[in-house]
Amino acid sequence: METVVEIEHLNKSFGSKEVLKDINIKIDKGENLVVLGKSGSGKSVLIKCLVGLIVPDGGKIVLLGENILDLKERQLNVLRKRVGFLFQSAALYDSMTVRENLAFPLRDQKSKSKEETDALVMEAITNVGLADAIDKMPSELSGGMRKRIGLARTLILKPEIILYDEPTTGLDPITSKEISELILDIQKKYNSASIIITHDVECARITANRMVVIKDGAVFAEGTFKELSESKDEWVNSFFKHG
Amino acid sequence: MPIDLKISGAVLEKGSSPGVIPLLNAFKSFFAAVTQLSLFAWRFLKEVFKPRYEFSELVKQSYLIGYKSFPLVAITGFIMGLVLTIQSRPTLAEFGAESWLPAMVAISIIREIGPVITALIFAGKVGSGIGAELASMKVTEQIDAMEVSGMNPFKYIVITRVVAATFMLPVLVIIADAIAMYGSYIGVNLKGDVSFHLFFLQVIGKLSFTDIFPATIKTFFFGFAVGLIGCYKGYNSNNGTEGVGQSANSAVVIGSLAVFIIDMIAVQITSFFT
Structure with missing residues (x-):
């Protein structure tokens, strides 16, 4: 199986606080990896390091065969188009309609005509089941709809890797389940690899092929959902009991 | 010690x-x-000179920054001309120089008061708006979202706003000056009877190239400073939602201060050549 994400000995500190300690993770093509951990355990910092939003202090991050820490700004931007990122808040552009939000990542693709861009926008919004909302402003959307549109914007470039930052946080259980199932559908449809940062055990159960539990910035446990949910370790087990 | x-x-x-x-x-x-x-x-x-050029966003920002500021600038300009005329009349009348009123007001407004007051209004409206908008985009991760989609948010957000502010302020100042002169014409006629033609001839007759050209050039720098400071404060905002208010506030304070500093330098340079 082809490895698409390779993280080796990754470290990051903010001042005297060590946020990531010697993280080693590998993800194969088409695999969903769930990163589970308490709030403030360094999960979001980890995926922000993967797309160059935060520069790590040490270690190696290889995405799709390229060490991102060796790339220049322009090369990194080319690589970023192959990696999707769904933010916790969905991060929709407030001043643009849903249609403009979805078309935004396609701006650099001069070879695409307006008709082709429109077709891609329609395909992306249909995939998340919100074609009716195409001309709405983000302020008119509910939390779940915003997440779906954020996901559609992430999918428009058909990324090979998708990073989800707490995709179900702040949503009701039914909408959370819908988003989790959507993540699974996307994996099947695009054969993309995903890292899903969450502390929602139900989301992890639905989406995970493999899981990593982070404690105090370090990988504490690794395995499938079944293995970890049956763990003898009290701390790991407490996630599943209280989740 | x-x-x-x-x-x-x-x-x-x-x-x-x-x-x-x-x-x-x-x-x-x-x-x-x-x-x-x-x-x-x-x-x-x-x-700024490297492609890709965000023309459609530049046009949109020029509309928001320029056209949307027009009513405020127009009202301020009118009051500026009217009040300055009314306030100056008694002093000039004391010296029997009332006929100098249009020329004196025109020179004051075009050389100094028009550009500075308009730039201060602009810093208050546009500078704070840019600071708050960008800080809000930063807090809600919209700038990060642009970055991870492989776009250059600095080009799309900062360059368009700074360029729009640089070129829109001079236009607003010219409009404000023109409206201020109309306010002055009304002010002159409150206690006198001067035709618009005569008023216009008196104004044009006393204005020279050195009154108009340096005053216009410095407004480009005013606009650049206000736009740049607003973008800088918003783009580098911290502290969550509290930071949004702080960015808007400091964009106005520092932007206004920058206007006065640039004006002081511009006056020194102008006086060197005249």
Whole structure:
């Protein structure tokens, strides 16, 4: 199986606080990896390091065969188009309609005509089941709809890797389940690899092929959902009991 | 008293005056902020001529920054001309120089009051708006979202707004000056009877190239400073939603201060050539 994400000995500190300690993770093509951990355990910092939003202090991050820490700004931007990122808040552009939000990542693709861009926008919004909302402003959307549109914007470039930052946080259980199932559908449809940062055990159960539990910035446990949910370790087990 | 200066923080040896510590910290913060702003301006100058050019966003920002500021600038301009005329009349009348009123008001407005007052209004409206908008985009991760989609948010957000502010302020100042002159014409006629034609001839007759040209040139710098400072404060905002208010506030304060500093330099340069 082809490895698409390779993280080796990754470290990051903010001042005297060590946020990531010697993280080693590998993800194969088409695999969903769930990163589970308490709030403030360094999960979001980890995926922000993967797309160059935060520069790590040490270690190696290889995405799709390229060490991102060796790339220049322009090369990194080319690589970023192959990696999707769904933010916790969905991060929709407030001043643009849903249609403009979805078309935004396609701006650099001069070879695409307006008709082709429109077709891609329609395909992306249909995939998340919100074609009716195409001309709405983000302020008119509910939390779940915003997440779906954020996901559609992430999918428009058909990324090979998708990073989800707490995709179900702040949503009701039914909408959370819908988003989790959507993540699974996307994996099947695009054969993309995903890292899903969450502390929602139900989301992890639905989406995970493999899981990593982070404690105090370090990988504490690794395995499938079944293995970890049956763990003898009290701390790991407490996630599943209280989740 | 010997002082042990450390880069990470101003530290005094035992027995030194404690009042020096805040002063040193203030100096350190000031120079750090000036350096950061200079680097931000340098990045702007490096990227402004490089493609990709965001023309449609530039047009949109020019509309929002220029056209949407027009009513406020127009009202301010009118009041400026009217009030200056009414206030100046008694003094000129004392010297029997009432006929100089249109020319004096025109020179005052076009050389100094029009550009500075319009720039201050512009800093209050546009500078705070840009600061708050960008800070809000930063807090809600919209700038990060642009970055991870492989776009250059600096080009799309900062360059378009700074360029729009640089070119829209001179246009607004010209409009404000024209409306101020109309206000002055009404002011003159409150206690007199001067035709518009005569008023216009008196104004044009006393204005020279050195009144109009330097005053117009400096407004480009005013606009650039207001736009750049607003973008800098918003783009580098911290502290969540509290930071949004702080960014808007400091964009206005520093932008207004920058207008006065640029004006002082511009006056010195102009007086050197005239």
